[in-house]
Amino acid sequence: MNIQEAEAALREELHRIAPDIDPGDIDREGDLREEFDIDSMDFLNLVTALNKRFGIPIPEPDYPRFASFSGAVAYVAEKVT
Amino acid sequence: MSEFRMPSLGADMEAGTLVEWLIKPGVPVKRGDIIAVVETQKGAIEIEVFEDGVFERPLVEVGAKVPVGMPLALIGTAGEAPAAAVPPPAAVPKPAPQAPAATARPEAAAPAAAPPVEAGARQKVSPAARQLAQEAGLDLSGIQGTGPSGEIVLADVAAHAGKALPPEGAMTGMRAAIAAAMARSKREIPHFYLAHTVDLTAAEAFVAKYNEGREPADRLLLGALFVKAVAGAAKKYPEFNGHFEDGVFKPSTAVHAGVAINIRGTGLVAPAIHDSDQLQLDALMVAMRDLVIRVRAGRFRASELADPTITVSSLGERGVEALYGIIYPPQVAIVGFGTPVLHAWAADGMVGPRRVVSVTVAGDHRVSDGHRGALFLSAVEDLLLKPEAL
Numbered sequence: 001m002n003i004q005e006a007e008a009a010l011r012e013e014l015h016r017i018a019p020d021i022d023p024g025d026i027d028r029e030g031d032l033r034e035e036f037d038i039d040s041m042d043f044l045n046l047v048t049a050l051n052k053r054f055g056i057p058i059p060e061p062d063y064p065r066f067a068s069f070s071g072a073v074a075y076v077a078e079k080v081t
Numbered sequence: 082m083s084e085f086r087m088p089s090l091g092a093d094m095e096a097g098t099l100v101e102w103l104i105k106p107g108v109p110v111k112r113g114d115i116i117a118v119v120e121t122q123k124g125a126i127e128i129e130v131f132e133d134g135v136f137e138r139p140l141v142e143v144g145a146k147v148p149v150g151m152p153l154a155l156i157g158t159a160g161e162a163p164a165a166a167v168p169p170p171a172a173v174p175k176p177a178p179q180a181p182a183a184t185a186r187p188e189a190a191a192p193a194a195a196p197p198v199e200a201g202a203r204q205k206v207s208p209a210a211r212q213l214a215q216e217a218g219l220d221l222s223g224i225q226g227t228g229p230s231g232e233i234v235l236a237d238v239a240a241h242a243g244k245a246l247p248p249e250g251a252m253t254g255m256r257a258a259i260a261a262a263m264a265r266s267k268r269e270i271p272h273f274y275l276a277h278t279v280d281l282t283a284a285e286a287f288v289a290k291y292n293e294g295r296e297p298a299d300r301l302l303l304g305a306l307f308v309k310a311v312a313g314a315a316k317k318y319p320e321f322n323g324h325f326e327d328g329v330f331k332p333s334t335a336v337h338a339g340v341a342i343n344i345r346g347t348g349l350v351a352p353a354i355h356d357s358d359q360l361q362l363d364a365l366m367v368a369m370r371d372l373v374i375r376v377r378a379g380r381f382r383a384s385e386l387a388d389p390t391i392t393v394s395s396l397g398e399r400g401v402e403a404l405y406g407i408i409y410p411p412q413v414a415i416v417g418f419g420t421p422v423l424h425a426w427a428a429d430g431m432v433g434p435r436r437v438v439s440v441t442v443a444g445d446h447r448v449s450d451g452h453r454g455a456l457f458l459s460a461v462e463d464l465l466l467k468p469e470a471l
Contacts, residue, residue, distance in 0.1 A: 019227060019234050020345055039343070039397045040302050041373050048297040060292050060300070 006077035010069070013049045017042045028070040035069060054080045082137065084152035085130060090121055090386045091262065096148045097121045099141055106138045110156065115382065117153065122258035123350055125211060128383045134158050205232030207347075207379035212254045213238045232378050235346060255348035263407050270325075270408050271446040275454045279462045280428065281421055281436045287468035291362075303421070305366040308393050309471045311416045312336045312358035314460035315391050320449040321414035321442070321457050322390045330413065330448045339389025339409065340369060342376045350376060351392045351409060352385035362471055396420045403439040413445035416461070 001009075011023045018036040026035040033043060043066070047058050056079045065075040087097055097119035104116045115127045116136060130136075137155035141147055206214075206221055210233045214221050224241050226233035266272075284306050292300040315322035315336045323332040336358040339351035354360070354368045375381050394406050395418040404417035419439035426435035440461055444454045464471055 016228070018345070019236055033399055037345070039399070040304065041370065041397075044297060044300060044302060045370075045374075051297045058297060059294075060289060 001077050001080040003073060003077050006080065007073045009050075009053065010073055010076060013046055013053070016049070017046055023069065026069060029068050032066055032068050032072060050076065056080060082155060082157050083132065083134070084140075085116075085154040085156050087119070087147045087149050087151050087153055088128060088383050088387065089149045090119075090123065090126055090383055091258070094121055094149060094258075096146050097126070098146045099143055099153065100125060101143055102139055102154075103127075104136050106136060108136050110134060110136050119147075119383075120211060122254040122261075123386065124255065124344075124347075124379050124381075125206065126383050126386060127380060128153075130156065132156060205378050205380060207232060207234045207344075207377070210235045210238045211379070228378060255344070255350075259348050262409060266407050266410050270410065270413075272408060272443045273446050273451055273454065274405055274441060274443050275451060275458055276403060276405075276439060276441045277458045277462060278424070278437050278439055279465050280426060281438050281465070284465050284468045285421075285436055299363070301362060301366050302369075304395050304397070304418075305362055305369055306465060306468055306471060307395055307418050308338050308340060308354065308357055308369065309360075309362055309365055310461045310464035311391065311393050312338050313464050313471070314457050315414075316358045317460050318449075318453060318457040320453055321444060323413060324390065324411040325413050325445060325448060326411045330445075333390040335390065337388045337390045339392040339412070340372065341392060341394035342373055344377060350381070350386070351389060351394070352376060352381050353389040355384075355388065391416070394418070403441060405441050406443050408443050408445060413448045414457075415443050417441040417443070 014021070014023065014036055018038055021036050033039070036042075038046070043063075047063075047066075050056065051058055054076070056076075058079075062075070066072045090097070098121075100118040100120045102117050104110065104114075110116060110130045111133050112129075112131055114130050116130050117128045119126050119128050135157040137157045139154045140152050141154075147153060204221060204226065205228070206226075207228065211221070213219075213235060214224070214233075219238060219241060221233060221238075224233050224237050227237055228234040281303070284303060288301050288303055288306065315338070319332040320330070322336055323330060325331075335356055337353035337355050338357040339353050341349050341351040343349050352372060354365065354372060357365060357368075360368060372381070372385070389409070389412060391412060392406065392409050392415040394404055394415060396404050398420060400420035402422055403419040406415035406417045408415050417440070419441075421436050421438045423434050424437045425432055426437060428435065440458060442454050442458050444450075444457075
């Protein structure tokens with residue numbers, strides 16, 4: 001999956017969780033959870049949504065790849081074939 | 082034949098506005114069925130019926146503001162013939178306009194002539210969105226929801242109203258409800274506080290091992306262990322579990338842990354997870370996820386709000402070291418978990434880095450004291466040190 005598609009998917013899933021945050025306004029390299037003000041339950045829901053949508057397992061040891069928005073985009077682009 | 086009355090959904094509630102009936106006259110109901118939605122300061126609450134029978138007829142119109150304890154409907158005994166002479170609907174004042182909202186148009190907010198709405202076809206609305214729509218006099222049926230499952234969220238109403246969100250610092254309905262409950266707590270409850278630090282090494286290893294190879298939908302969060310440990314300790318030390326009402330403490334045999342849930346931009350509520358001490362960890366986690374989703378979508382049940390026997394408030398992963406809670410009346414204790422942090426920790430004759438969490442308890446001195454509180458907190462620690470036994 002290319003970067004643009006991965007970013008569109010992530011924006012969509014993050015919008016469901018944090019509808020009040022505009023991804024255009026965030027620091028793409030900043031802490032994802034802080035930028036979107038999401039807690040561990042929100043984060044687990046994001047991971048669950050991506051897992052259901054793309055069938056990628058996203059094991060817990062991969063969570064650090066979601067440290068920033070751009071990191072998460074790169075991860076989804078890499079894992080979804 | 083009996084009357085179904087407006088339930089009290091918290092110490093601070095005086096009245097609620099009937100938003101809709103989810104059931105039609107003549108339909109049989111069972112204890113626990115959700116039959117109506119009531120708007121309170123905490124948002125839209127689903128109201129359950131407390132007995133088996135037949136929903137005879139409503140006594141108040143949709144849009145009416147009904148004081149706690151006032152009859153809402155007649156519930157007939159199953160098999161009983163419908164009452165011949167049913168009293169006319171009680172005269173109930175129309176909802177009063179929100180005091181601070183100069184733009185409120187109460188006539189628009191009181192759809193008294195609205196046709197009955199089919200259950201299942203209901204539009205979900207977040208509490209903050211409903212509040213803003215009411216203040217702006219907007220009809221929610223004309224608004225397209227963009228929330229996770231299509232519910233109308235605050236931003237949708239704000240966009241529709243063509244106005245900015247309420248100004249920072251404005252006391253919304255939920256903030257006012259929190260203020261009333263917390264002010265009462267600080268006035269009436271002589272709090273005492275205790276704090277302890279608990280090593281999370283075993284608990285985190287347990288969660289990591291449990292989650293290994295599991296689909297995200299089946300994974301555990303550390304927060305579920307916190308709730309389970311508090312529920313277990315509350316079962317053992319009943320003076321932290323129950324309600325203090327009319328000068329008397331009534332301990333509860335069941336443990337219904339209230340879990341404080343943040344609602345984006347609105348405030349927080351702490352609905353109950355029923356029988357949290359009896360649930361296995363996986364079932365408790367499912368219940369917590371379900372509760373969070375429903376609370377954020379603006380829908381939870383009356384019993385979940387009224388039932389908590391103790392509250393757990395957890396700062397989660399992004400926060401600071403310690404949280405000191407204020408007891409939610411009529412409960413008698415609240416347990417606060419800080420953000421887990423790495424500390425230099427002495428164990429087995431060695432000093433090394435360990436993830437630890439601060440755990441606090443606020444207790445009610447009318448019911449218990451620091452000695453028992455310390456035993457209670459130690460019990461929470463013991464349970465977290467042996468997570469496999471949870």
